[in-house]
Amino acid sequence: MVRLFRQLLLLTGKAGLARFIFLGLLSGASSFLFINFVNKSVGYIIAGHFEEKRLQYTALFAAVILLFVVVRRVLSLGLIRLSQTLFWNIRKQIIGCVLNSNYRQLFNKKADIQAAMTNDVNLLTTVSLSIIGFFTAFILAIASLVYLASISFVLFLITLVVAGAGSLVYHFSAMNNNERLKKGHLLERDFFRSMDTILDGFKEIYMEPKKGKAVYDEKIKRIAKNAYRNNVSAFTGFLNNQIIGQVLFYILIASILLFFSFVLKIKSQDIVSFVFTLLYLLGALETILTTIPVLSRAMVSSDRLLDLTENLRANSDRNRIPKKYMTAAEFDSIVIKALQFKYGETAQDFSVGPVNFDLRKGEVVFIYGGNGSGKTTFMQALTGLHIPDAGEIRLNGLLVTNENYPEYRSCFSVVFSDFYLFDELFGWKNPDQEKFLYYLRLFELEGKVTLEGNRFSTTDLSMGQRKRLALIASLLEDKPLLILDEWAADQDPYFRKKFYTEIIPLLKQSGITIIAITHDDKYYHCADRVYKMEYGKLMEKPVGEYAVS
Numbered sequence: 001m002v003r004l005f006r007q008l009l010l011l012t013g014k015a016g017l018a019r020f021i022f023l024g025l026l027s028g029a030s031s032f033l034f035i036n037f038v039n040k041s042v043g044y045i046i047a048g049h050f051e052e053k054r055l056q057y058t059a060l061f062a063a064v065i066l067l068f069v070v071v072r073r074v075l076s077l078g079l080i081r082l083s084q085t086l087f088w089n090i091r092k093q094i095i096g097c098v099l100n101s102n103y104r105q106l107f108n109k110k111a112d113i114q115a116a117m118t119n120d121v122n123l124l125t126t127v128s129l130s131i132i133g134f135f136t137a138f139i140l141a142i143a144s145l146v147y148l149a150s151i152s153f154v155l156f157l158i159t160l161v162v163a164g165a166g167s168l169v170y171h172f173s174a175m176n177n178n179e180r181l182k183k184g185h186l187l188e189r190d191f192f193r194s195m196d197t198i199l200d201g202f203k204e205i206y207m208e209p210k211k212g213k214a215v216y217d218e219k220i221k222r223i224a225k226n227a228y229r230n231n232v233s234a235f236t237g238f239l240n241n242q243i244i245g246q247v248l249f250y251i252l253i254a255s256i257l258l259f260f261s262f263v264l265k266i267k268s269q270d271i272v273s274f275v276f277t278l279l280y281l282l283g284a285l286e287t288i289l290t291t292i293p294v295l296s297r298a299m300v301s302s303d304r305l306l307d308l309t310e311n312l313r314a315n316s317d318r319n320r321i322p323k324k325y326m327t328a329a330e331f332d333s334i335v336i337k338a339l340q341f342k343y344g345e346t347a348q349d350f351s352v353g354p355v356n357f358d359l360r361k362g363e364v365v366f367i368y369g370g371n372g373s374g375k376t377t378f379m380q381a382l383t384g385l386h387i388p389d390a391g392e393i394r395l396n397g398l399l400v401t402n403e404n405y406p407e408y409r410s411c412f413s414v415v416f417s418d419f420y421l422f423d424e425l426f427g428w429k430n431p432d433q434e435k436f437l438y439y440l441r442l443f444e445l446e447g448k449v450t451l452e453g454n455r456f457s458t459t460d461l462s463m464g465q466r467k468r469l470a471l472i473a474s475l476l477e478d479k480p481l482l483i484l485d486e487w488a489a490d491q492d493p494y495f496r497k498k499f500y501t502e503i504i505p506l507l508k509q510s511g512i513t514i515i516a517i518t519h520d521d522k523y524y525h526c527a528d529r530v531y532k533m534e535y536g537k538l539m540e541k542p543v544g545e546y547a548v549s
């Protein structure tokens with residue numbers, strides 16, 4: 001609650017919040033004034049001298065209705081704006097944190113982020129709209145209680161005892177319900193995970209519907225069943241509370257009419273006013289009680305959102321935009337000493353290193369090795385995607401540290417084996433069209449794709465062509481180092497030959513330094529140096545071994 005309040009305060013500022021509170025008070029006051037005028041009018045009507053008050057009360061009713069409309073309009077507009085600002089601010093904040101977060105940490109948080117972006121943010125913003133009703137009802141309830149005390153203090157005390165008993169029941173059951181709501185959120189996250197499995201693996205499911213049925217039966221159905229049970233008991237708990245609250249009030253009203261009015265000898269006019277105000281109080285309490293479950297869910301959502309942003313921030317590696325980009329001409333060397341990287345903490349977790357490795361300007365280096373030997377892991381540690389656990393990296397003699405990692409990473413263009421082909425050259429406003437056309441010819445994609453502004457006309461290409469386009473996009477970035485992870489694996493034999501024997505020498509000639517992970521031993525002679533990765537250890541192999549036979 002406090003965290004949510006702080007978040008709101010950040011958005012509204014102190015003056016803005018004071019304005020909302022003032023308007024909320026006015027809104028509650030206008031509702032209370034209305035009841036008060038109704039009560040008074042009824043009193044005058046019962047007493048038989050309403051005629052002389054008719055004009056005065058016409059004006060008072062008109063004024064209070066006008067006040068109600070104006071205050072509600074201003075308050076509603078303010079809250080709609082606030083809820084939309086909250087909605088987009090939280091989304092932007094989360095995306096900002098995602099963009100700044102550590103690659104390894106982010107990997108495990110996909111489902112959490114998706115659930116937060118859809119469920120939690122939506123809930124939080126819709127609840128901010130129901131706050132008007134809640135706040136007005138709250139003020140009305142307080143004012144009604146004060147009014148009740150002024151009519152009959154004894155009846156007021158009895159009302160307080162009944163309200164207190166209702167609140168206690170509510171409080172204890174709400175704690176259980178909130179736990180259930182938290183569990184509901186966890187189930188929602190599991191649901192998103194399974195949804196991802198279905199959407200990402202749809203090709204495989206389409207080919208073998210048994211897979212889809214198994215995911216449906218074993219995951220979706222189980223989650224739905226658990227979520228159904230959990231949510232039904234949470235909401236039943238809230239509804240039961242509501243019913244208990246209402247029944248207590250009905251008993252109170254009936255007791256006042258049938259019993260207390262005679263025992264306490266209260267004037268019939270006061271009894272009418274008391275019961276009338278009690279009915280209004282009941283309405284206000286009903287609004288409060290129905291809004292509380294939504295508020296509780298919003299509180300859980302807001303806690304989850306704040307936990308997520310705090311967690312993302314804590315794991316941020318401040319992946320800022322580099323202050324300076326190195327050109328190919330400026331690049332001289334990368335020297336790596338005793339680099340080590342380990343996934344996780346246990347003895348079973350795979351590790352790479354210690355690796356000693358150096359790379360000079362314009363070199364072409366190939367790395368090969370069995371599946372799972374650690375080639376990609378090494379490449380990810382070399383490029384700064386994974387931060388090494390030990391050892392040092394020097395770029396042009398300068399030690400790479402946490403402070404200059406962004407500049408270091410920006411020296412590499414990478415085409416990952418599981419690359420993502422952006423349909424726009426994001427971050428490059430005016431790409432060099434001539435260079436693009438040159439590469440398009442070189443990679444034999446002419447007539448297949450064009451560059452419109454910085455957007456590709458299409459990315460609906462074959463896998464091999466998509467990889468060629470991804471490489472072109474990387475080359476347009478003009479980085480000194482090019483890293484390729486099994487790039488040629490999807491190319492046909494003709495283009496594979498062209499890639500190793502023509503394209504790589506051309507790129508080398510233009511000053512680009514290349515590291516390629518490759519299983520194409522037929523072309524290892526095209527490299528200046530060849531390394532083998534085995535169980536996380538990198539060993540240099542003589543290139544002569546791979547001379548063309």
Ligand SMILES: Nc1ncnc2c1ncn2[C@@H]1O[C@H](COP(=O)(O)OP(=O)(O)OP(=O)(O)O)[C@@H](O)[C@H]1O
Pocket residue numbers: 343350369370371372373374375376377378533
């Ligand atoms: N995200 C990860 N978390 C934990 N361990 C991982 C992760 N990714 C890979 N590994 C482990 O690291 C080892 C090396 O994986 P890596 O991808 O580096 O191998 P590779 O040599 O590139 O293999 P391939 O030729 O199959 O692509 C694997 O055996 C795997 O157990």
